[in-house]
Amino acid sequence: MPNPRPNTLQGSDKQYIYNFSGGSADGDASMKNLLGGKGANLAEMANIGLPVPPGFTISTEVCTHYYDNQKTYPDGLFETDIPKALHTIEEQLGKKFGDTNNPLLLSVRSGSRASMPGMMDTILNLGLNDNTVEGLARKSGNPRFAWDCYRRFVQMYGDVVLGLKPANSKQKDPFEEILEARKQALGKKLDTELDADDLKHVVSAYKTAIKEETGKSFPEDPMEQLRGAISAVFGSWNNERAIVYRKLNHIPSWWGTACNVQAMVFGNMGNTSGTGVAFTRDAASGENIFYGEYLMNAQGEDVVAGIRTPFKIVQLKEENPEIYHQLDRIRTRLEQHYHDMMDIEFTIENGKLFMLQCRVGKRTGLAAIRIAYDMCREGLIDEKEALLRIEPEQLNQLLRPVFDLRQKQVAIDNGRLLATGLNAGPGAATGNIYFNAVDAQAAKNRGEQVILVRIETSPEDIKGMSIAEGILTERGGMTSHAALVARQMGKVCVAGCGALNIDYNNGILRVNGHDTVLHQGDPISLDGTTGEVIEGTITTRNSEVIEVLADKTLIPEEAPIWQIFDQFMQWADKYRKLQVRANADQPDQAELSVKLGAEGIGLCRTEHMFFGGNRIDAMREMILAEDMDGRKAALEKLLPFQREDFYGLFKTMGSRPVTIRLLDPPLHEFLPANDEEIADLAKKIGKPLDEIRNRIKDLREANPMLGLRGCRLGIIHPQIPAMQVRAIIEAACMIKKEGYDITPEIMVPLVGNVKELEVTGEIIHKTARSVMAEQETGVQYLVGTMIEVPRAAVTSGEIAKAADFFSYGTNDLTQMGLGMSRDDSGQYLPSYQDLDIYARNPFESIDTDGVGFLVKLSAKEGRSVKKDLKLGICGEHGGDPTTIEFCNTIGLNYISCSPFRIPVARLAAARAALRS
Numbered sequence: 001m002p003n004p005r006p007n008t009l010q011g012s013d014k015q016y017i018y019n020f021s022g023g024s025a026d027g028d029a030s031m032k033n034l035l036g037g038k039g040a041n042l043a044e045m046a047n048i049g050l051p052v053p054p055g056f057t058i059s060t061e062v063c064t065h066y067y068d069n070q071k072t073y074p075d076g077l078f079e080t081d082i083p084k085a086l087h088t089i090e091e092q093l094g095k096k097f098g099d100t101n102n103p104l105l106l107s108v109r110s111g112s113r114a115s116m117p118g119m120m121d122t123i124l125n126l127g128l129n130d131n132t133v134e135g136l137a138r139k140s141g142n143p144r145f146a147w148d149c150y151r152r153f154v155q156m157y158g159d160v161v162l163g164l165k166p167a168n169s170k171q172k173d174p175f176e177e178i179l180e181a182r183k184q185a186l187g188k189k190l191d192t193e194l195d196a197d198d199l200k201h202v203v204s205a206y207k208t209a210i211k212e213e214t215g216k217s218f219p220e221d222p223m224e225q226l227r228g229a230i231s232a233v234f235g236s237w238n239n240e241r242a243i244v245y246r247k248l249n250h251i252p253s254w255w256g257t258a259c260n261v262q263a264m265v266f267g268n269m270g271n272t273s274g275t276g277v278a279f280t281r282d283a284a285s286g287e288n289i290f291y292g293e294y295l296m297n298a299q300g301e302d303v304v305a306g307i308r309t310p311f312k313i314v315q316l317k318e319e320n321p322e323i324y325h326q327l328d329r330i331r332t333r334l335e336q337h338y339h340d341m342m343d344i345e346f347t348i349e350n351g352k353l354f355m356l357q358c359r360v361g362k363r364t365g366l367a368a369i370r371i372a373y374d375m376c377r378e379g380l381i382d383e384k385e386a387l388l389r390i391e392p393e394q395l396n397q398l399l400r401p402v403f404d405l406r407q408k409q410v411a412i413d414n415g416r417l418l419a420t421g422l423n424a425g426p427g428a429a430t431g432n433i434y435f436n437a438v439d440a441q442a443a444k445n446r447g448e449q450v451i452l453v454r455i456e457t458s459p460e461d462i463k464g465m466s467i468a469e470g471i472l473t474e475r476g477g478m479t480s481h482a483a484l485v486a487r488q489m490g491k492v493c494v495a496g497c498g499a500l501n502i503d504y505n506n507g508i509l510r511v512n513g514h515d516t517v518l519h520q521g522d523p524i525s526l527d528g529t530t531g532e533v534i535e536g537t538i539t540t541r542n543s544e545v546i547e548v549l550a551d552k553t554l555i556p557e558e559a560p561i562w563q564i565f566d567q568f569m570q571w572a573d574k575y576r577k578l579q580v581r582a583n584a585d586q587p588d589q590a591e592l593s594v595k596l597g598a599e600g601i602g603l604c605r606t607e608h609m610f611f612g613g614n615r616i617d618a619m620r621e622m623i624l625a626e627d628m629d630g631r632k633a634a635l636e637k638l639l640p641f642q643r644e645d646f647y648g649l650f651k652t653m654g655s656r657p658v659t660i661r662l663l664d665p666p667l668h669e670f671l672p673a674n675d676e677e678i679a680d681l682a683k684k685i686g687k688p689l690d691e692i693r694n695r696i697k698d699l700r701e702a703n704p705m706l707g708l709r710g711c712r713l714g715i716i717h718p719q720i721p722a723m724q725v726r727a728i729i730e731a732a733c734m735i736k737k738e739g740y741d742i743t744p745e746i747m748v749p750l751v752g753n754v755k756e757l758e759v760t761g762e763i764i765h766k767t768a769r770s771v772m773a774e775q776e777t778g779v780q781y782l783v784g785t786m787i788e789v790p791r792a793a794v795t796s797g798e799i800a801k802a803a804d805f806f807s808y809g810t811n812d813l814t815q816m817g818l819g820m821s822r823d824d825s826g827q828y829l830p831s832y833q834d835l836d837i838y839a840r841n842p843f844e845s846i847d848t849d850g851v852g853f854l855v856k857l858s859a860k861e862g863r864s865v866k867k868d869l870k871l872g873i874c875g876e877h878g879g880d881p882t883t884i885e886f887c888n889t890i891g892l893n894y895i896s897c898s899p900f901r902i903p904v905a906r907l908a909a910a911r912a913a914l915r916s
Contacts, residue, residue, distance in 0.1 A: 016062055016074060017081045019088055020046040021054035029338075034059050036258030038111030041358045048337060050330060050355045054092045055106075055262030056085040058230065060113065063256030066234045078227060082261075089263050098222040102139050103132040105149070105264040107356075108229040110236055112257045115343075115359050116245055123160055123229045124299055125153035125264060129220040137196075145269045147199035148191075152299060154206045154218060157225065161232045162216050164209060172504070174213065178205045192297055226261070233259045241462045247833065248466055250840065265354045267347040268299050274348045275300045278313050280331045281341045283363045284426060286370025290314070290331055292344075300345055300356065309475055309496045326353050334358060339380045340389075341371050362485075365394030366426055366561070373564045383571045384914055390568065392881040392908040398565050399900060401540035403428040403527055408538050411525075416535040418511045418524075421472070421497030423531035429470030429492035430525045430537045433518055435504055437464025443521075444468075451524050453509060455502050457485070465491065470526040472533060474500040492528035500533075549595040569597060569906055576909035578887060579894035580902055581657070583874060585609060587648035593899040597906050600657035601649065602807065602896020603747075603874035606724060607665050609645045610638070616670065621685050623667045624695050628719070635723040642727030650735040650742055659745040659807060659874070659896075660728055661786060662721050662760075666709040668699040705815070710750025711760050711785075718763050725767040733775040743780040747807055752789035754798040761802055786874070788812035793854035796861040800869055806862055807896075808855050810875030810883075814842055817851045843876070846883040856890045872896060881908035888912035 018026040018035055025043035032040040039057030046052045058077075065074055086104075090096050095104035105127040110116075128136065128150045137146035155175040158164045166173055179191070182202050188194060194202070207218045219225050236242060237257045246253060267275030277300070278292025293310035295302050296319075303310050317324040327346065334342045343361035347354045363371065372386040381389070411417070431449035434440035440450045444467040452468040454461060456475040465471055465485055470492035486493035501510040507520040516535055518524065525534040541547075547554040548562040556562055581602030582593030586609075590601060610619045615638065622634030649658055672678045678696070682689045701707035714721035725746060732744050748760045761783050772778050783802075787793055788809030796806065815822055820829075822843050832838050838847065846852050855873070862869045872894040877883040879901030887895050888909060897905050 014061075014074065016059055016077055017085045018043065018057045018059065019054075019085060020052065020056065021089075021092055022046055022052050023049060027057070032113045033255075034061065034258075036060055036111030036113055036260070037115055037359050038109060038357060039258045039260050042260065042262070044337075045355055045358050048333070050333075051353055052355050053263040053265050054089045055260060056082075056088075057111075058082075058259040058261070060256040060258045063234050063237060063258070064254065066231075067238070067256070071231070071235075078223075082226070085261070093263055095263075097127055098132065100131045100135040103127055103135050105132075105136070106226065107260075107262050107264055108226070108233055109260045109262070110233045110257045111260050112237075112251070113255055114249065114251050115362065116242065116249075116251070122301070123153070123156045123232070124301065125149040126157070126225050126229055127222045128153050129222065129225075131220075132222070140269065142269060143196040144194075144199065145266065147196045147203065148194075148268055149264075149266065149299075151199050151203050151206070152301070154203055154210075156301075157229070158206060158210045158214075158218065160236070161228045162210055162214050162218070164213050174209055175206060178202060178209060230259050230261070233257065243834075244462045244466070248462075252839075253836065262356070265347045265349045265356075266299070267295075267349065268297055269350055271296055272348070272351045273297060275303060275346070276310070276313065276316070277303050277343070277345050278327065278331070279341060279343050279361045279363075280335050281361075281367070281371055283341070283343075283361055283367055284424060286363065286367035286374070288374055290328055296348075300347065309498055320348075320351075323348055323351070323353055330355065335380065339375065339385075341367075364426055365391075365397030368394050369398065369564055369568060373567060384575065387568070387571055387575065387907065387910050388914060390907060392884075392904040392911065395565075395568075395903045395907060396900075397427065398545050398561060399543050399903065400427050401542055402529070402544075403525070404539045404541040408527070408534070411534050411536065411538055412532075418514055418516060418533045418535055419497050419499035421494040421500075421531045421533065423527075423529055424495040425471070425486040425491050425493030426529040427470075427492040428525070428527055428529075428538070428540050430523065430540070431469040432521050433509060433524050434464070434468075435502065435507060435520055437461050439520065440464040441467060451526060453500075453502060453524075455504075470494070470528065472497060472500075472524070472526055474498065474502050492526050494526050494528060494531050494533055497531075497533060550592055565903070569903060572906045572910035573597070574910075575913050576906065577913045578884065578892065578909040579872075580905045580909060581659075581872070581874075581894050581896040582899050582902060583878070583896050584649075584899060586645075587652045589899055590649050590652040593902060594652065594656070596899055596902040598656075598899070598902050600659070600894070601653060602659050602872050602878070602894060604649060604658060604660045606642070606645075606661060606663055607669075609642065610670060615641050617681070617684055619670050620672070620681055622720075623670060623699070624685065624687065624692060631717070631719055635719055639723055639727055642724060643730050646728050646731035646744075647734055650731055650740065650744075651738075653742075655741045657743060657745055659747050659784075659805075659872075660724075661747045661749050662711075662714060662724050664710050664749040666699075666701060666704040666707050667713070668696065668701070668704065671696050671699065705812075705821075711748050711756045712750065714748070714760050714763065715756065721760060721763050722767045725764050726771055729768045729771040729779065729781065730775065732779040732781065733772065733777040736777055736779050743782060745782045745784060745805060747805075748783070748785045749809070750789060750812075751785040751787075751799065752791040754795065754802055757783075757785050757799060757802045782870075784870070787855075787858050788816070790817055790854060793858040794861075796858040797865050800862040800865040803862075803866075803869070805870035805872070806858065808858070808871075808873040808875065808892075810846055810851060810855070810873060810877045811843070813854060813875070814847065814851050814877075817854055818842060818847065840882070845880045846877045846886060848886050852886055859890055859892065870894075879905055881905075881911070884908040885912040885915070888916060 020043045025046040027035050027043035029040050029044035035057045086097050095102050097104045105125050108123045108126055133146050133150045137143040210218055267273045274294055274296035275298050276294030281288050282291040290313055292313035294316055295310045341361045343359050345357035368390055372389040375381045376383055376386040431451040433453050434443055434450050435453055440452050443450050450468045451470045452464045453472045456473050471486050473495045476495045499512045509518040523537045525538045542551055544559050544561045545565050548556055548559045579599045581600040582598040583603040584590045584593050584601050585605050618634050618637035622631055625631040625634055672681055678692055682692050728744050732742055735742050746764055748757055751757045764783050782804035784805030785803050786809040787806050859871050871892045873887055874896040878895040879897030884895055
């Protein structure tokens with residue numbers, strides 16, 4: 001796949017540094033590709049007059065240069081450009097970097113064009129050393145504050161730059177162990193209870209640990225500190241957690257990150273100072289309320305990391321009404337300016353408010369839909385923009401099961417309610433407790449459902465979070481790392497559950513005031529909507545949307561979530577061009593599909609109709625028949641079953657199109673595999689056991705995927721497609737007599753040569769004519785083929801002469817086109833994705849450069865022969881939003897997917913149409 005990265009940093013006059021300060025900036029919000037989202041929005045906030053501390057952004061192009069040139073920087077960056085930018089800040093603030101009397105301190109943060117909360121590194125209070133800390137103490141008149149800043153800086157720098165950190169998620173942070181040991185020795189519980197002398201002791205212990213464990217000394221030179229921090233920020237773009245996050249969210253590695261260097265403002269100067277993170281609306285439910293958390297006498301990492309459980313932002317209204325109302329006005333102003341729900345970080349320094357960050361806020365699927373719906377009604381955005389705001393996969397959260405309320409109440413009545421935390425990610429999740437990402441992944445590989453339970457999550461937990469059903473934390477609030485990432489991933493999350501007491505070393509979970517002790521592997525249930533944590537498992541029930549549409553147990557007037565969902569589906573149907581069909585084989589599947597908005601069936605796999613009861617016995621009898629008469633007799637037994645199946649589908653779908661694929665898999669798949677089943681079959685059909693064993697042996701193929709299946713099977717045994725076509729046309733005649741205008745679409749699988757379709761077509765037409773004569777009823781029907789063999793794709797011009805439609809079977813087309821077995825590729829595909837050989841799993845999202853090229857070529861060739869040739873896709877890719885956008889681009893008529901993917905496909909098709 002070609003790298004679309006542009007050439008960068010060509011020419012000595014290239015601008016690497018972009019300044020910003022309250023009132024003016026070199027950039028704006030439109031420049032996020034160059035400045036990253038954080039840098040672009042800092043510039044934008046400065047431009048609209050918000051109180052932003054001055055600073056500068058080092059562009060993403062420097063990051064790409066860093067990796068393209070053996071981790072070196074453009075000439076003059078540290079010698080000229082950064083000192084010049086620092087001087088600008090110094091002049092604005094009257095402070096000097098490295099000065100021992102009035103030191104300028106800096107924060108150094110990463111910022112990609114795509115928000116990656118917590119994935120890359122941040123360093124605060126940079127510029128402190130044994131001399132400048134004394135200057136800060138004198139200038140502030142607060143030695144405790146100065147040494148608290150120094151303690152935090154040494155800890156962050158030691159972790160991020162010098163590499164003193166836990167070896168894995170099972171181990172404690174070495175800095176936290178030192179701090180906890182000091183507090184215990186002094187009999188103190190909170191960090192804020194340590195005085196300046198205590199903190200001096202902690203700083204000294206930190207530096208000793210760094211030297212002993214890493215062999216590196218903590219640097220005293222502020223410029224050396226700054227260079228190390230900037231390199232660490234750029235280096236963090238390729239740390240493991242960032243790579244995992246990019247893979248999960250399909251963020252290209254070549255984008256790189258910007259680096260933001262900003263003057264520090266201090267929330268830890270005492271009780272008139274503080275820090276917070278907030279959202280302009282509720283990021284969990286989407287409700288239009290100011291939603292966030294803060295801590296007084298703290299720095300930002302205290303809130304985000306969940307080290308201390310913060311207060312809700314509404315409490316600030318009582319504690320400091322002036323600051324609260326100032327924030328509330330900024331909240332409104334940002335929404336009016338950006339027309340979106342924003343995530344903000346702020347600091348209060350001695351009663352003065354500063355804005356440190358603003359970005360489009362991460363939100364649950366439910367919140368995303370509600371916010372877009374409400375903003376459309378408020379006139380901030382139109383319905384087109386509302387559709388574009390919703391990622392199609394977010395609709396899954398509205399379809400996700402919730403706990404059965406009766407069972408949940410029984411569990412609570414029986415004393416199984418352990419605790420209640422913060423409802424950080426809605427939905428219901430049941431699984432087994434695991435305390436770290438490594439064990440959680442191993443359990444998932446064993447087929448277990450997992451609940452990841454942590455004191456607080458950190459970015460290193462990303463792998464465990466990605467595979468967990470739900471996330472539970474002892475500490476942290478609604479804006480903690482756990483809550484932010486869980487919402488983005490659509491995970492159920494209960495955060496800040498302070499009643500928990502988690503012991504990693506012994507793998508146990510205790511609950512204050514509760515006798516129950518839970519061990520790793522024990523089952524637990526989380527209600528992310530209420531924040532309740534319940535021992536054991538609880539049965540789930542369908543979501544509000546399914547209860548309205550399918551179960552009919554809830555009326556629309558009492559279902560506000562369904563009402564919003566329904567409005568979005570109406571908007572989606574208004575703008576999309578692609579029709580959306582369902583892959584369905586049974587009437588109940590078809591009925592659900594129609595309720596979810598399907599406009600037809602794009603794939604009925606008839607082989608699924610032969611399993612169960614007497615059907616499979618008749619099928620096996622047909623396969624094992626010794627002559628034509630025996631085969632026909634068995635097929636006569638199957639005919640009424642097939643006719644009943646097709647009648648049920650047609651009846652359910654009414655006049656909607658139904659595409660029926662003739663028998664596709666090889667015959668051996670229908671035969672028994674073990675001795676007991678073989679003996680039972682021999683008894684049923686009256687054949688010797690050895691004869692059946694020999695017949696099964698004869699039917700085995702070295703490579704059944706490429707063997708006697710699909711159209712080949714029908715050509716060799718024409719009685720099979722003849723029986724199926726008879727059943728289809730008889731059912732269609734019955735439905736037509738009942739007043740439905742139906743046009744069955746009969747699809748021939750695995751065609752690679754036009755003559756295969758012509759031969760099978762003759763069987764279809766001959767049988768259809770015979771049935772219609774018998775029924776004295778004429779029905780329209782189409783004959784088409786599934787394009788799933790590469791030869792069919794490249795000879796589609798010829799095949800179109802004998803076809804009324806093409807349906808792209810991209811499952812097999814991917815297997816044959818890439819030469820990969822879908823069943824076996826799991827051994828190497830993850831490594832391929834890690835190496836960017838394939839950015840995404842080609843069996844989940846179509847390989848547009850290869851398989852997609854075959855589909856595009858086939859469509860072009862087919863329509864060059866028949867201008868109005870109907871084209872669709874029915875492989876599992878049909879429910880993938882990226883594939884749907886591709887299908888829209890090349891002009892297909894419809895996509896077909898599994899029933900529960902239909903709402904996702906409708907929205908994805910609308911977004912594709914709007915984007916094009």
